[in-house]
Amino acid sequence: MDLFQLETFLAVAEERSFSRAAARLHRTQPAVSQVIAKLEAELGETLLDRSSRDGTLTDAGGVLREYAEKMLNLRSDAASALVDLRSLHTGRLNLAANEYTCLYLLPVLDAFRREHPRVKVAVQRALASRIADEVLQHSVELGVVSFRPDDPQVRSMLVYRDELVCIVSPGHALAKEGKASIQRLGREIFVAHNVASPLRQKVIGAFKRHKTPLQMEVELPSLEAIKRFVQRGNGVALVPRLTVEVELESGELVAIAVPELQVERKLRLVYRRQAALSHAARAFLQVVEKHAEEHGDPFCFIAERA
Amino acid sequence: MDLFQLETFLAVAEERSFSRAAARLHRTQPAVSQVIAKLEAELGETLLDRSSRDGTLTDAGGVLREYAEKMLNLRSDAASALVDLRSLHTGRLNLAANEYTCLYLLPVLDAFRREHPRVKVAVQRALASRIADEVLQHSVELGVVSFRPDDPQVRSMLVYRDELVCIVSPGHALAKEGKASIQRLGREIFVAHNVASPLRQKVIGAFKRHKTPLQMEVELPSLEAIKRFVQRGNGVALVPRLTVEVELESGELVAIAVPELQVERKLRLVYRRQAALSHAARAFLQVVEKHAEEHGDPFCFIAERA
DNA sequence: CTTACAGCATAAGTGTACGTTATGCTTAGG
DNA sequence: CCTAAGCATAACGTACACTTATGCTGTAAG
Numbered sequence: 001m002d003l004f005q006l007e008t009f010l011a012v013a014e015e016r017s018f019s020r021a022a023a024r025l026h027r028t029q030p031a032v033s034q035v036i037a038k039l040e041a042e043l044g045e046t047l048l049d050r051s052s053r054d055g056t057l058t059d060a061g062g063v064l065r066e067y068a069e070k071m072l073n074l075r076s077d078a079a080s081a082l083v084d085l086r087s088l089h090t091g092r093l094n095l096a097a098n099e100y101t102c103l104y105l106l107p108v109l110d111a112f113r114r115e116h117p118r119v120k121v122a123v124q125r126a127l128a129s130r131i132a133d134e135v136l137q138h139s140v141e142l143g144v145v146s147f148r149p150d151d152p153q154v155r156s157m158l159v160y161r162d163e164l165v166c167i168v169s170p171g172h173a174l175a176k177e178g179k180a181s182i183q184r185l186g187r188e189i190f191v192a193h194n195v196a197s198p199l200r201q202k203v204i205g206a207f208k209r210h211k212t213p214l215q216m217e218v219e220l221p222s223l224e225a226i227k228r229f230v231q232r233g234n235g236v237a238l239v240p241r242l243t244v245e246v247e248l249e250s251g252e253l254v255a256i257a258v259p260e261l262q263v264e265r266k267l268r269l270v271y272r273r274q275a276a277l278s279h280a281a282r283a284f285l286q287v288v289e290k291h292a293e294e295h296g297d298p299f300c301f302i303a304e305r306a
Numbered sequence: 307m308d309l310f311q312l313e314t315f316l317a318v319a320e321e322r323s324f325s326r327a328a329a330r331l332h333r334t335q336p337a338v339s340q341v342i343a344k345l346e347a348e349l350g351e352t353l354l355d356r357s358s359r360d361g362t363l364t365d366a367g368g369v370l371r372e373y374a375e376k377m378l379n380l381r382s383d384a385a386s387a388l389v390d391l392r393s394l395h396t397g398r399l400n401l402a403a404n405e406y407t408c409l410y411l412l413p414v415l416d417a418f419r420r421e422h423p424r425v426k427v428a429v430q431r432a433l434a435s436r437i438a439d440e441v442l443q444h445s446v447e448l449g450v451v452s453f454r455p456d457d458p459q460v461r462s463m464l465v466y467r468d469e470l471v472c473i474v475s476p477g478h479a480l481a482k483e484g485k486a487s488i489q490r491l492g493r494e495i496f497v498a499h500n501v502a503s504p505l506r507q508k509v510i511g512a513f514k515r516h517k518t519p520l521q522m523e524v525e526l527p528s529l530e531a532i533k534r535f536v537q538r539g540n541g542v543a544l545v546p547r548l549t550v551e552v553e554l555e556s557g558e559l560v561a562i563a564v565p566e567l568q569v570e571r572k573l574r575l576v577y578r579r580q581a582a583l584s585h586a587a588r589a590f591l592q593v594v595e596k597h598a599e600e601h602g603d604p605f606c607f608i609a610e611r612a
Numbered sequence: 613c614t615t616a617c618a619g620c621a622t623a624a625g626t627g628t629a630c631g632t633t634a635t636g637c638t639t640a641g642g
Numbered sequence: 643c644c645t646a647a648g649c650a651t652a653a654c655g656t657a658c659a660c661t662t663a664t665g666c667t668g669t670a671a672g
Binding site: 001002003004043044045049051056058059060063064067068070071074075077078079081082085086091092138153272273276278279280 | 310349357586
Binding site for chain 4: 333334336340341
């Protein structure tokens with residue numbers, strides 16, 4: 001029992017004639033006869049009442065007709081579901097990002113949603129160290145990380161350049177100056193993020209190189225908490241510029257240039273392989289490219305390892 | 307997109323491997339590869355992520371899988387529905403009979419229902435003259451009539467011999483005698499059925515042949531009414547024995563033998579063609595045969611024009 | 613790093629099966 | 643009784659799908 005046979009059978013049942021069905025199917029009458037005969041032989045049932053000459057179905061034919069209609073409907077449903085998927089009228093996009101890189105996603109997601117409003121988007125918060133694994137295990141399709149993953153199965157694409165920026169409250173002694181040496185910073189209380197990250201190591205390394213003591217006596221669990229703490233006039237913090245853009249703009253926080261501490265952060269989209277991605281994910285990559293092109297620096301899009 | 311392709315696709319999706327799917331389908335691995343490749347080409351979509359080597363589906367593959375499962379389930383549902391039909395676990399039997407011949411059907415229907423309790427039965431009351439047409443137009447599959455239809459498309463089978471019997475009430479003058487000549491009957495009031503039927507013509511003809519006047523002054527619309535009327539002591543009536551068997555047994559009515567009025571009634575099942583009948587109808591014919599064999603005369607089954 | 617193996621793709625050859633044209637059979641209508 | 647319509651059957655060619663054989667790629671082991 002095949003869809004091809006059922007299609008032929010339904011045509012005969014609807015046209016109430018072998019010859020007319022053949023015409024409709026752009027085949028000859030014997031072809032139709034043979035298909036029906038084979039189907040009947042396979043099922044062990046007569047499907048059409050030849051004696052009546054009016055193409056009436058037998059009881060078995062009537063039963064089969066219902067199922068045949070359902071199956072053929074499902075086939076066209078499936079076809080249009082695939083078209084929907086391709087044209088992004090449906091679909092789902094699973095992303096992973098950590099607290100900080102998540103911020104990068106927001107404007108891109110905005111653009112993506114505008115272009116493909118029917119595609120569901122889910123951003124899952126994850127530790128940066130685990131994102132590559134999640135991509136590999138199909139938990140998510142795309143992830144945002146701030147370092148190049150070493151697993152060769154994971155492709156990545158540079159999507160954003162960020163930098164660490166030293167922030168103080170507007171009322172802070174350093175705020176007026178607008179810059180400070182690393183030695184000067186050493187006299188301040190450092191507010192740190194209490195997650196082990198490559199960022200943290202870089203900062204500690206820089207201080208060590210300049211033989212400057214680092215007073216890291218306050219550790220807070222979220223960037224939001226760090227910002228609020230600094231804003232109240234408590235010490236200084238080194239955070240990705242992306243996370244404080246709004247506050248720097250509004251003057252709630254002030255950035256201090258520290259020549260010895262120019263730490264660049266490269267954000268990358270990581271994914272399995274272009275071909276293995278869903279239509280939604282591929283479309284997302286396109287939006288990212290367009291977004292990068294439109295915004296230029298610091299949204300400097302550089303394709304690496306395409 | 308064919309069920310065969312979908313079956314292959316589902317096997318691969320479930321086994322998460324082309325090779326294992328091939329083994330399950332008793333085919334070789336290249337065969338599976340080719341089927342999938344062709345399906346993908348036809349749909350213009352990659353269905354399986356080859357890079358992952360763990361047989362994961364792409365988004366299109368995931369969408370297709372759902373539809374494929376539904377379709378294949380429908381196919382097996384259809385197959386078992388046909389088996390149900392064949393084994394008479396389902397089905398429907400439409401019959402037609404008139405007021406009188408309906409009585410013949412009752413014990414047969416009883417036997418049929420005992421054998422095939424899941425088959426629905428509907429007896430439609432119809433005028434004898436229209437039953438052959440209804441059979442031809444597929445309104446019903448089987449009909450019971452008391453004459454051989456002349457339409458060559460309608461097959462018939464003799465299933466029962468009945469006779470006309472003259473009935474009077476137990477208190478009637480003729481009841482004691484148990485028999486009467488046609489001339490004697492001529493002196494009685496005849497209660498007739500007010501439907502034009504071949505039966506009626508036969509009776510009138512017999513009286514004419516014996517040059518006996520026929521006092522047909524009461525016409526009633528149903529056999530039930532005629533029986534009740536005669537039972538009250540009003541005249542006599544000629545009715546099929548089948549319709550008064552119960553009353554003759556219980557003594558509510560008395561049969562009078564009339565040598566000149568021996569009218570035999572042959573009941574026939576009419577139908578289109580054996581091959582065009584539903585499983586239920588064919589089973590019904592078998593039950594009729596068995597019933598006739600078991601009960602012998604007057605259930606004398608004679609196959610005519612098989 | 614090299615090798616071996618696992619797994620899918622590709623190629624070439626073969627058989628089945630479906631399509632075609634030609635024709636026969638059955639039934640309805642003139 | 644003859645003709646026409648409609649389905650079945652026959653004969654034949656082609657195309658598709660299965661097979662075996664082999665290539666390619668990525669992964670794991672030596």
